[in-house]
Amino acid sequence: MIEAxxxxxxxxxxxxxxxxxxxxxxxxxxxLISRCHQVYVEARGRGYLDKDLMLDDACASYLAGLSAAxxxxxxxxxxxxxxxxxxxxxxxLHKAKSPGDPGAMDYISQxxxxxxxxxxYVGSASVRQLGASDSExxxxxMSYLERYPxxxxxxxxxxxxxxxxxxxxxxxxxxxxxxxxxxxxxxxYQPLTSLEMAFGxxxxxxxxxxxxxxxxxxxxVKNATDDAPPELQLHPxxxxxxxxxxxxxxxxNRDTSNWMDASGFNDGRDYVPSSQSMRAMQCEIQKANIxxxxxxxxxxxxxxxxxxxxxxxxxxxxxxxxxxxxxxxVAGVDAGTRGWTSSEGPDVSEHGMAxxxxxxxxxxxxxxxxxxxxxxxxxxxxxxxxxxVHFWT
Numbered sequence: 001m002i003e004a005x006x007x008x009x010x011x012x013x014x015x016x017x018x019x020x021x022x023x024x025x026x027x028x029x030x031x032l033i034s035r036c037h038q039v040y041v042e043a044r045g046r047g048y049l050d051k052d053l054m055l056d057d058a059c060a061s062y063l064a065g066l067s068a069a070x071x072x073x074x075x076x077x078x079x080x081x082x083x084x085x086x087x088x089x090x091x092x093l094h095k096a097k098s099p100g101d102p103g104a105m106d107y108i109s110q111x112x113x114x115x116x117x118x119x120x121y122v123g124s125a126s127v128r129q130l131g132a133s134d135s136e137x138x139x140x141x142m143s144y145l146e147r148y149p150x151x152x153x154x155x156x157x158x159x160x161x162x163x164x165x166x167x168x169x170x171x172x173x174x175x176x177x178x179x180x181x182x183x184x185x186x187x188x189y190q191p192l193t194s195l196e197m198a199f200g201x202x203x204x205x206x207x208x209x210x211x212x213x214x215x216x217x218x219x220x221v222k223n224a225t226d227d228a229p230p231e232l233q234l235h236p237x238x239x240x241x242x243x244x245x246x247x248x249x250x251x252x253n254r255d256t257s258n259w260m261d262a263s264g265f266n267d268g269r270d271y272v273p274s275s276q277s278m279r280a281m282q283c284e285i286q287k288a289n290i291x292x293x294x295x296x297x298x299x300x301x302x303x304x305x306x307x308x309x310x311x312x313x314x315x316x317x318x319x320x321x322x323x324x325x326x327x328x329x330v331a332g333v334d335a336g337t338r339g340w341t342s343s344e345g346p347d348v349s350e351h352g353m354a355x356x357x358x359x360x361x362x363x364x365x366x367x368x369x370x371x372x373x374x375x376x377x378x379x380x381x382x383x384x385x386x387x388x389v390h391f392w393t
Contacts, residue, residue, distance in 0.1 A: 178289070182289055202307065
């Protein structure tokens, strides 16, 4: 857990280790990360997979895989994430249970397992966007026989007990609301993932169908945050980039320095933040995560569109108009694209996608101006994708 925390906030160790001895032992974040991972490997020991596995083992694999991704070690990331997914599936705690099933009333284990499953889902989708070709094999798309579990209850931990669950207090947005909202962003991409699993991620098999699919999925991604609670919305401001986009606007209370100072980010004071300031900080970090995920996914889809467009242009010959197999498969995933058909739906013109590319740049600039740097830090890799694509190409 400490390793994952340090890779998420690599600047924090330099603020915490102030003595000369600690600076020698951990001169930078990499040294602390390496030490944490060494302790983790030694604690697990040899043959840990042959022991009776618990939910904690799957959680540990996830944290190790997350740390590997943040240090750009995608090979180790895939190994740990794949291991964690297998452990979780073997335990089966994330699956929906009927009241008569053994252990059906253990809500704590159930909710932890479901949160972990969707963390694996989002992590695999993120790594896939960053270029890992086999990440979809770690978390394959949902099928008729392999259904995904429900998303976690939007109820905070103090109200979840082993044998019962209390309702979330009215007027208090659960921390899981932001978690689930981020999952919905990646779920919007699911119909296209299903097609790519069948026909290839970078294959041109039916350009017109692929056009419409990408554009519709892109619209679904942009709509995923429409129902966000006010605490997780970005609101219009009078400063920054103009014109302000309709889907992604900025919050009026950008200055979070008060609670940042109070929680010790800036001056290093020993101060315990209040529950209210802590909740505000959590919401800000969640907003950064949600809207960065949305921007990164939009950027990924736009670049996929143009890559296929160039491939189509190079071939310069009509592609397949659709085989029976392709038609049946697409019919099965159309339900996830809100029912659009070949004769109706969004604009699939190149002009529309060029405008979307400009919108992503504008929205990225808005987001960078709207959220404090300390809250952006854990989302560095997701920021890299749209920045590289749209600012330097």
